Amino acid sequence: MSAENPIRTTQADTSPGMIDLAIGHPSPSLLPLEVIRRAAEQRLATDFTPYLQYGYEPGDGIFRTALADFLSRHYGRQAGEGDLFVSGGASQALDLFCTVYTKPGDVVFVEEPTYFLALRIFQDHRLRIVSLPADEKGLIIEALEQQLESLRPVILYTVPTHQNPSGATLPPDRRRRLVELSRERDFLIVADEVYHLLTYGEQAPPPLASFLSEGTVLSLGSFSKILAPGLRLGWVQASPPLLRPLAESGMLDSGGGLNPFTSALVLSAIQAGMLDAHLEQLRREYGRRLQAMKAAIDDHLADRVEFSPPSGGFFFWLRLTDGRDSAILLKAAKKSGTSFVPGSAFSANRRLRDRLRLSFSYHPPSALQAGVQRLAESLSRNQPIV
Numbered sequence: 001m002s003a004e005n006p007i008r009t010t011q012a013d014t015s016p017g018m019i020d021l022a023i024g025h026p027s028p029s030l031l032p033l034e035v036i037r038r039a040a041e042q043r044l045a046t047d048f049t050p051y052l053q054y055g056y057e058p059g060d061g062i063f064r065t066a067l068a069d070f071l072s073r074h075y076g077r078q079a080g081e082g083d084l085f086v087s088g089g090a091s092q093a094l095d096l097f098c099t100v101y102t103k104p105g106d107v108v109f110v111e112e113p114t115y116f117l118a119l120r121i122f123q124d125h126r127l128r129i130v131s132l133p134a135d136e137k138g139l140i141i142e143a144l145e146q147q148l149e150s151l152r153p154v155i156l157y158t159v160p161t162h163q164n165p166s167g168a169t170l171p172p173d174r175r176r177r178l179v180e181l182s183r184e185r186d187f188l189i190v191a192d193e194v195y196h197l198l199t200y201g202e203q204a205p206p207p208l209a210s211f212l213s214e215g216t217v218l219s220l221g222s223f224s225k226i227l228a229p230g231l232r233l234g235w236v237q238a239s240p241p242l243l244r245p246l247a248e249s250g251m252l253d254s255g256g257g258l259n260p261f262t263s264a265l266v267l268s269a270i271q272a273g274m275l276d277a278h279l280e281q282l283r284r285e286y287g288r289r290l291q292a293m294k295a296a297i298d299d300h301l302a303d304r305v306e307f308s309p310p311s312g313g314f315f316f317w318l319r320l321t322d323g324r325d326s327a328i329l330l331k332a333a334k335k336s337g338t339s340f341v342p343g344s345a346f347s348a349n350r351r352l353r354d355r356l357r358l359s360f361s362y363h364p365p366s367a368l369q370a371g372v373q374r375l376a377e378s379l380s381r382n383q384p385i386v
């Protein structure tokens with residue numbers, strides 16, 4: 001291993017002394033080693049071996065039954081095992097969905113801002129990405145209606161709750177109208193609901209997974225944010241006719257159901273109540289971090305940014321009131337020992353240049369406060385040219 005080429009293990013590479021507010025990953029200190037250790041001990045103590053076999057394509061029925069029970073309790077709506085497909089995480093589910101349901105040139109509607117790495121997946125599939133404006137409550141339905149006059153999307157991709165990056169949560173009336181439109185105008189809604197269970201303030205509206213019976217909604221969930229991303233495990237919730245093409249895809253026909261061994265470990269964590277307990281701990285700690293970052297922004301950036309505080313998820317979305325380009329500010333911020341993601345990353349058209357995303361998930365409260373202070377210093381040093 002050389003200094004230039006260190007051997008790396010994780011996706012986010014943090015340099016010493018840097019408080020990187022760009023990283024939207026779970027906190028290293030909250031990765032549940034003890035839960036996974038105990039779950040593995042329980043699982044490996046039995047003589048049950050089918051989880052070492054090629055798995056049933058939609059996912060192990062025992063695991064899906066336990067997951068349905070977990071979701072019924074946490075979503076407040078009865079979930080059924082037949083409405084679940086086990087994925088290798090939300091990203092993998094989105095990619096498989098595009099393979100099965102789209103062809104190059106098809107139109108996909110996304111929000112602006114949107115989860116930037118979903119854009120990469122749509123680009124991989126050569127889809128035509130059309131951005132729809134959003135406000136502090138999420139997708140603007142009138143703008144969607146207007147676009148539907150001239151375009152026929154195959155899918156609309158949305159992060160309806162605690163959005164990445166804006167933190168916005170779509171209100172119930174907009175959710176209802178969105179689903180009505182999908183039926184009237186014949187498109188599928190891919191609802192990326194990976195932050196739905198990470199609510200720290202007032203309760204979020206029912207997930208879009210509550211509209212499965214309409215037959216146009218696929219809801220993506222993931223254990224990445226509520227347990228550990230390294231598990232690469234998630235789920236798709238949809239009506240059985242929508243799930244069937246995923247389970248019948250060539251990839252699953254060849255390789256069998258996704259991640260049977262990991263599912264077996266997470267099954268133990270669910271059955272022993274460890275997932276519930278961990279989720280409680282995450283809500284408490286991330287809630288504390290959210291408040292710490294909000295206080296730091298109020299203290300150090302109040303006259304320079306506008307924002308709507310989130311009530312869950314991992315992110316603050318700031319607008320620089322002097323209209324400067326956050327990509328230019330980023331260079332100054334890095335010199336000050338902090339970082340963020342510039343707003344243009346979240347726009348298919350590289351707009352939103354006066355916005356930036358700060359994450360409060362990765363660092364503890366004291367580091368969040370110091371990081372925001374460093375950002376304020378870099379804003380003072382990097383005055384815009386007028």
Ligand SMILES: Cc1ncc(COP(=O)(O)O)c(C=O)c1O
Binds near residue numbers: 088091221
């Ligand atoms: C909105 C959104 N969807 C999906 C993902 C990735 O999820 P997974 O790890 O399940 O692939 C992320 C991670 O940052 C995200 O923010």
